[in-house]
Amino acid sequence: MRIxxxxxxxxQGNQACVEGAIxxxxxxxxxxxxxxxxEISEHMAKRLPRISGIAIQMEDEMASIGAVIGASWAGxxxxxxxxxxxxxxxxxxxxxxxxxxxxxxxVDVQRAGPSTGQATxxxxxxxxxxxxGTHGDYSAIVLSPNSVQEMFRLTVRAFNLAEKYRTPVxxxxxxxxxxxxxxxxVPPSDSVKIINRRKPRAGETAxxxxxxxxxxxxxxxxxxxxxxxxxxxxYGIRFTADQNVHRKLVERLNNKIxxxxxxxxxxxxxxxxxxxxxxxxxxxxxxxxxxxxxxAEAKGLKTGYIRLKTIWxxxxxxxxxxxxxxxxxxxxxxxxxxxxxxxxxxxxxxxKVIPLNKIGGGELITPEELLAKILKEAQKND
Amino acid sequence: xxxxxxxRKYLRDLRLPFCPGCGIFTVINAFxxxxxxxxxxxxxxxxxxxxIGCSSWICSPYFxxxxxxxxxxxxxxxxxxxxxxxxxxxVVIFGGDGDIVGIGLSxxxxxxxxxxxxxxxxxNNMVYGMTGGQxxxxxxxxxxxxxxxxxxxxxxxDAARLATTAGACYSARWTTAHPKELRQSIKKAIQMKGFRFxxxxxxxxxxxxxxxxxxxxxxxxxxxxxxAIPIQHAEKxxxxxxxxxxxxxxxxxxxxxxxxxxxxxxxxxxxxxxx
Numbered sequence: 001m002r003i004x005x006x007x008x009x010x011x012q013g014n015q016a017c018v019e020g021a022i023x024x025x026x027x028x029x030x031x032x033x034x035x036x037x038x039e040i041s042e043h044m045a046k047r048l049p050r051i052s053g054i055a056i057q058m059e060d061e062m063a064s065i066g067a068v069i070g071a072s073w074a075g076x077x078x079x080x081x082x083x084x085x086x087x088x089x090x091x092x093x094x095x096x097x098x099x100x101x102x103x104x105x106x107v108d109v110q111r112a113g114p115s116t117g118q119a120t121x122x123x124x125x126x127x128x129x130x131x132x133g134t135h136g137d138y139s140a141i142v143l144s145p146n147s148v149q150e151m152f153r154l155t156v157r158a159f160n161l162a163e164k165y166r167t168p169v170x171x172x173x174x175x176x177x178x179x180x181x182x183x184x185x186v187p188p189s190d191s192v193k194i195i196n197r198r199k200p201r202a203g204e205t206a207x208x209x210x211x212x213x214x215x216x217x218x219x220x221x222x223x224x225x226x227x228x229x230x231x232x233x234x235y236g237i238r239f240t241a242d243q244n245v246h247r248k249l250v251e252r253l254n255n256k257i258x259x260x261x262x263x264x265x266x267x268x269x270x271x272x273x274x275x276x277x278x279x280x281x282x283x284x285x286x287x288x289x290x291x292x293x294x295x296a297e298a299k300g301l302k303t304g305y306i307r308l309k310t311i312w313x314x315x316x317x318x319x320x321x322x323x324x325x326x327x328x329x330x331x332x333x334x335x336x337x338x339x340x341x342x343x344x345x346x347x348x349x350x351x352k353v354i355p356l357n358k359i360g361g362g363e364l365i366t367p368e369e370l371l372a373k374i375l376k377e378a379q380k381n382d
Numbered sequence: 383x384x385x386x387x388x389x390r391k392y393l394r395d396l397r398l399p400f401c402p403g404c405g406i407f408t409v410i411n412a413f414x415x416x417x418x419x420x421x422x423x424x425x426x427x428x429x430x431x432x433x434i435g436c437s438s439w440i441c442s443p444y445f446x447x448x449x450x451x452x453x454x455x456x457x458x459x460x461x462x463x464x465x466x467x468x469x470x471x472x473v474v475i476f477g478g479d480g481d482i483v484g485i486g487l488s489x490x491x492x493x494x495x496x497x498x499x500x501x502x503x504x505x506n507n508m509v510y511g512m513t514g515g516q517x518x519x520x521x522x523x524x525x526x527x528x529x530x531x532x533x534x535x536x537x538x539x540d541a542a543r544l545a546t547t548a549g550a551c552y553s554a555r556w557t558t559a560h561p562k563e564l565r566q567s568i569k570k571a572i573q574m575k576g577f578r579f580x581x582x583x584x585x586x587x588x589x590x591x592x593x594x595x596x597x598x599x600x601x602x603x604x605x606x607x608x609x610a611i612p613i614q615h616a617e618k619x620x621x622x623x624x625x626x627x628x629x630x631x632x633x634x635x636x637x638x639x640x641x642x643x644x645x646x647x648x649x650x651x652x653x654x655x656x657x
Contacts, residue, residue, distance in 0.1 A: 028463065028466070028467060030462075030463065049648060049649045049652040049653070050652055050653065052649060052653070054466050054467065054645065054649075056462075056466065056645070058459065058462070058492075059488050059489065059492040060488065062456060062459065062489075063456075063458075063459035063462070063488075063489055063492070064459075065459075066452065066456045066458075066459025066460045066462070066463065066489075067459050067460070067462045067463035067466070068463060069452075069460055069463065070431075070450070070459065070460035070461060070462060070463025070464040070465075071463035071464070071466070071467055072463075073450060073460075073463075073464060074463060074464045074467040074468050075467070076467055078463070092453050092456075093453060093456065096452065096453050096456075219429045219448040219450075219464060219468065219471065220426070220427075220429065220448065220468060220471055222426065223448070224425075224446055224447055224448055225448050225449075226442060226443040226449055226451070227442075227449065227450040227451060228442055228443070228450075228451035229451065229452065229453055230451065236443060237396070237443050238442070238443060238451075
């Protein structure tokens with residue numbers, strides 16, 4: 001089986017991630033075992049050799065993402081998968097991939113941290129790390145699936161965005177979405193949009209500038225490409241002291257993502273034009289919003305929601321729109337409050353932003369808990 | 383050799399940034415002459431990877447070739463990704479002692495173990511040169527550096543032996559006072575398969591020599607010439623006799639299945655027999 005045949009399956013999230021990657025054209029995987037991401041390595045090891053792809057277990061997470069970056073420059077679509085502790089180790093190379101404009105996909109299956117924390121328990125504590133984890137001025141594209149079906153679709157999209165913008169893309173999964181099994185329908189492959197990186201024409205020499213997202217050669221294509229994580233000009237030549245070269249490069253790298261926030265942003269929303277209470281959530285925590293909002297409405301309370309499928313770049317416009325209508329916005333997250341600060345920032349004081357947090361033990365926020373919070377906030381007069 | 387030849391044909395038209403008297407010039411010469419003598423008109427069938435440090439600048443951007451200049455110590459993982467997908471290319475890694483056996487040590491040992499088809503040329507100046515002369519995992523015992531102002535209190539690594547033990551197909555050590563042997567060794571290693579390691583003990587007059595008590599570059603090269611012991615002799619000497627000496631020569635030359643061979647054999651097996 002080259003790519004998964006169109007059919008209905010009963011898959012684990014991690015498996016859907018692998019099949020999505022293969023559908024997107026991923027032919028190289030390198031990883032290091034870590035709960036709760038290990039099944040991605042295992043499925044890749046089984047699947048890739050059958051389709052002439054390569055899956056390898058490296059000595060650590062740094063080596064894993066390093067091999068992925070090498071594979072990308074050898075012309076392949078490549079991916080690695082890890083969890084918090086490994087994600088921390090990968091930050092060095094994530095900055096490198098950003099600086100060198102290397103398309104690749106990094107899956108972070110979140111578990112409870114900091115440090116080793118609770119390896120088998122779900123959490124959403126890496127949200128800010130996925131945006132700010134590496135050093136320096138950079139921008140991240142981060143996707144957040146909330147079902148097995150969406151894991152497949154967003155993995156394909158992660159590759160498409162990586163290829164389109166020549167940048168690392170982070171698929172921010174979590175233990176719940178990764179380990180649960182759900183029905184998933186794999187669409188016919190010709191209905192799945194696949195984007196491939198733009199290749200340079202013969203004679204082109206500028207692979208790191210001139211255009212917002214420049215064309216990308218592979219090694220041995222006759223371009224003698226110079227790839228460096230140091231500040232470099234359009235041709236890849238290192239400039240370690242020139243202020244203008246640095247500013248021009250780093251501004252462009254950030255703009256090529258920031259200028260396309262609208263295009264990159266993906267979310268679903270309901271009733272945001274006419275609600276008293278709004279809910280904004282993402283990933284596993286967002287699974288509570290549908291039932292909670294429905295029940296709140298049944299009680300006559302005007303309630304709406306935004307469910308984020310992309311977290312970064314942060315979709316400020318839609319959040320602001322909700323804030324202008326709603327009195328209060330509740331932000332359920334499986335952490336001590338991360339995205340709620342972003343919601344507050346985007347709301348610009350138009351709505352009161354209230355966190356709803358839970359951590360430890362892998363317990364999700366239930367629809368009942370969210371409903372209780374919605375009703376309580378609706379009654380409170382503040 | 384009477385043939386007139388300039389290594390410039392392999393180099394970009396850029397000024398090399400290395401200090402006067404740096405051993406890197408000798409290593410560049412040895413490598414590019416080896417490439418020339420092997421009949422390569424250009425570097426198109428090579429891919430170079432390097433990390434951070436002076437010797438990582440050898441290929442990037444100065445070689446007219448594909449080169450990937452990675453984070454500190456991470457050249458070998460990046461090279462692994464390239465080689466697994468492009469077994470036909472000559473993958474060569476340049477790095478310093480800090481890059482290869484300091485921060486990147488784990489990758490180095492594992493690459494030797496899995497027999498990655500790549501040539502690692504480690505320029506061992508026994509110090510962190512680019513940052514101004516701090517103690518390295520290769521600094522000789524009792525040597526004064528900026529972070530060991532009273533002398534180093536640790537024993538250094540023997541990288542060539544380490545590569546041998548970890549499974550390298552080829553491992554050799556020379557110094558910049560042995561340019562001909564270094565060139566011959568590089569020639570041999572380029573033509574071999576598997577993990578190949580060449581350590582070039584090299585002078586850093588700026589960050590090492592002046593603090594370690596050397597008056598000039600010549601004194602450092604004299605040290606390399608006089609304290610270099612061919613491995614055949616070293617094998618007959620006691621540990622005490624070898625203290626402070628630089629053992630040079632070929633530590634190992636062998637053939638064993640490389641990861642490129644075994645991984646593609648596995649893939650072929652899976653596709654033909656399903657296992």
